[in-house]
Amino acid sequence: MTTAEICAAARGCCRIVDAVGRAVPELPILVRLSATDWADGGWDLAQTTTVARWAAEHGADLFDISSGGLVAHQRITTGPGYQVGFAAHVRREAGVPVSAVGLIEDAAHAEQIVADGSADAVMAAREWSRDPHFALRASTELGETIDYWPAQYLRARPRPA
Numbered sequence: 001m002t003t004a005e006i007c008a009a010a011r012g013c014c015r016i017v018d019a020v021g022r023a024v025p026e027l028p029i030l031v032r033l034s035a036t037d038w039a040d041g042g043w044d045l046a047q048t049t050t051v052a053r054w055a056a057e058h059g060a061d062l063f064d065i066s067s068g069g070l071v072a073h074q075r076i077t078t079g080p081g082y083q084v085g086f087a088a089h090v091r092r093e094a095g096v097p098v099s100a101v102g103l104i105e106d107a108a109h110a111e112q113i114v115a116d117g118s119a120d121a122v123m124a125a126r127e128w129s130r131d132p133h134f135a136l137r138a139s140t141e142l143g144e145t146i147d148y149w150p151a152q153y154l155r156a157r158p159r160p161a
């Protein structure tokens, strides 16, 4: 990408953060960034880190670091937590709070990502499609007691091992 294209993308992001901040100043602003195009000449991690830093200066509170399937010739290597390194890089180099996404599908893995400082939070998508009760299951697996079990499910609550 040219410097002009990068600056245009960054300006657009910062303007959106400004506008959202003006419209709902009482809410945190979460920004999803596609960390890399996985392709030569495409958007990359260094650019993502720079934009995250700038957007944070405009008031963004947390960056959800993903990556995209947008370029025909890209080569993506997937596997459990395959984008966590991107989140850790942005957190370290830009000094901003991040969440990690991408094939994080069990509670222990999610916990380890936060515990080792790679990310401040973990978000999941496909596991929720498989199991809408993922949070309830995961909290049980981590030995956490949460108080938002729907009453009609209480008798189905898993017993900790």
Ligand SMILES: Cc1cc2nc3c(=O)[nH]c(=O)nc-3n(C[C@H](O)[C@H](O)[C@H](O)COP(=O)(O)O)c2cc1C
Binding pocket: 032, 033, 034, 035, 066, 067, 068, 069, 070, 101, 102, 103, 104, 123, 124, 125, 126, 127
């Ligand atoms: C087919 C596919 C295409 C995706 N494309 C993008 C994308 O262009 N940009 C992006 O930030 N995330 C993209 N994602 C990531 C998702 O938005 C989301 O962060 C991810 O699915 C969450 O991880 P999980 O579903 O493994 O829990 C894509 C995911 C899938 C499965």
